[in-house]
Amino acid sequence: MNKLKQTHRQRSLFWKPIAPNPQWLQKQAQPQTAHGATEIVAEDRVQASMTLAGTHALVNEAQNELLRRYEVEIKARFDDIEGVLKEILAQQGKTDFAGWANQQLFAKLGVKLTEEEWLSGLNMQSQKAFQTLYAKTLFAQFLRMSEDFYINDPLAGQRTQEAERIFKQAGFHAVGVAPCADGRLAHLISYVLRLPYDAVRRKAHAGALFDISESVRNWVFIEHTRFREGKPNSAEEPTRYLKIAVYHFSKADPTHQGCAAHGSDDQKAAEAALTKLKDFRQAIENRFGCGSTVQTLLIGMNTDDDSLKIHIPNEQGKVCLNRFVETDKLYQQTAGLSAEQAKQAIEKVIDDCNLNQSSTTPQPGVNALIAWLIANNFSQIAYVNRFENGCYSDIGHAERFIGVGNGFDEVQLRNLSYYSFLDTVEEGVNDVDVGIKIFKGLNVKKGLPIPIIVRCDYDGRVPGSKDRAEAKAIRIEKALHNRYQELSVSGLLQTMPTLRDFTGCKPAEKLPNLADSSASQRTA
Structure with a gap:
């Protein structure tokens, strides 16, 4: 009994929430003009949102308010480009058109183009010229978004201390996430899992089919840094690397809106992601010995409502497709409980999941980490319930641009970019x-x-x-x-x-x- 109480006390340390950026939240709580000017309003709007009727005890409503404002504002900057450009170009007969056009563009979209770029779009009969103008405006919006993201940190993604503490308590010194490249998963880190983007490494590939060799090289770099510099912790500490693969599916339209890389076959998507995780783990063990074993975690994401299917590892860290918990069901089951009761219920369901499949329970740290991620996801489920009526209207693709290469941490919004x-x-x-x-x-x-x-x-x-x-x-x-x-x-x-x-x-x-x-x- 004492051991059970001690385990629960250890797990309870995980439940301190990561707060949003208060400066950005205070700024964005005020109505803004297109170019960023603000008007003073009452400051109690965000506080009022925290007392909404029917809110789950583990839902962070203040953070949901911040995330919603950011999503609406950023997407509007991209979605309004076509209409604004057509309105402006309809007045191309004006004197000093380029100067006037730039004033209009800045007032409505917050960006400017060069005079040469405007002159190239003067002839609306030239569809190619308009296409170029459209692309340059979109690119200008991306550069503006990138600057705001890194300088102002609107999603508090650079505040990593709390997340890193939780990872380390669970026994992990670094976390790599490999989601599908589908734009409907682009918000996985900051929204669906509610993690600081700077606390994890995200590399997206179609079908979550990440490059094993590249992942091994990254693991080697991390371990080398631990040995040489003691960062993020000393090599003597018994922590491991956590690799998470995230596949996706659609319950609303499973045969058409699932993962295109796997022909919208949910089973194939899950199996392929799990195979990659197994191969990565085996590659580390074969090359560096069993003492270098990494922990893997498989997550399925319903792109209709951002709920998750988390496959629970057993005591040896092995993942099985048949052992999983679904966060949407857990959300409903714990909706009437207090915060403490809900936490205990989540942890029990995680342990029982494997026992019901004649397997062993996960290690306490792994259980606590998964429980924390589930609680984080509860806030996103509430987000979709409140702002999207429980299911996105764009359950299919609606990306605004394609990103190729590496990086793109500043893209943390659903269906903003295919990467x-x-x-x-x-x-x-x-x-x-x-x-x-x-x-x-x-x-x-x-x-x-x-x-x-x-x-x-x-x-x-x-x-x-x-x-x-x-x-x-x-x-x-x-x-x-x-x-x-x-x-x-x-x-x-x-x-x-x-x-x-x-x-x-x-x-x-x-x-x-x-x-x-x-x-x-x-x-x-």
Whole structure:
């Protein structure tokens, strides 16, 4: 009995919530004009939201308010581009049109273009010119979002101490998350799991089919840093690396809105992700010995409502497809309980899950960590219930742009971007092809271009790292235009190469794209 009480006390240490950024929350609680000016209003709006009738005891309503404002504001900046540009270009007969157009664009969307960019869109008969103008405005919005994200930290993603403490208490010194590249999972870290983006490593691949060799190299780097520098903790401490793979499915339309990489077959998606986790674990053990065993965790995500299916590891850390808990059911089962009662109920369900399958319960730290993630997800379930009536209206793809390369931590919103992690187009061709297919349905059929942002991160501490990243970004951009030549020639493929120094909270840096370079050469 004493052992059970001690275990419960250990688990209870996990339940301190991670608070949102109070400065950003206070600022955003005030109505804003399109270019960011604020008006003073009553300060009790957020506090009132915390007393909503029927709120689950474990739901963080203040954080939900912050996340909703951020989502609505950022998506509106991208969704309003087409309409605003058409309104502006309808007045192209005005004197000093470029200057007036920039004033209108800034007032309505908060960004500006150069005079040359406006002049290129003066002839509305040229659909290609409008496509270029649309893409440049979208790219400007991305750069604005990136700057705000890293400088102002609106989602408190740089406040990692609490999450890192919880991970370490559970026995983990680092966490890597491998979700599917589908844009409906782009908000997995900051929204669905409610984790600080800077506390975990996220690398997305179509079908959650992450690169095992790349993951092993990252593990080696982390362990080397522990041995050499004692970061994030000493190598003598008995902690492990946690690898999480996240596949997805749709309960509302399982045969059409599941994972495209697996033909919307939920079973195949889960099996493929689990196989990757097993292979990664085996690769570490084969290469570095059983003492280097990593912990793996498999999660399924319902993209209709952001609820989760968490597959519970047994005492040896092994994952099985038949052992899982579903957070939407747990949310309903614990809705009438106090916070303490709900926590205990979640932990019991996690233990019972394996016992009901004739297996062993997970280690106490693993149980507590999963219980904490479930409680975090409860806030997202409440978020979708309140703001989306329990199910997203866009249960399919509705991304605004494609991101390829590495990085993109600033993309933390559902259906904002389809993302493909890659070093070369050739090795990531399957992921990119899926993205192009998606955007042919989203944009091309409406006469809008497919906007692709290329990102290559670099280490500002390493000589030549930026130059190598720039050469890589330009190489990827050229490869994209060569592969999708028909779209490129017609103006339906628009690209912007970017760099970012990942050693600090620094925004993306724009590089001249192919079109800019060609224009400069013609001028010269």
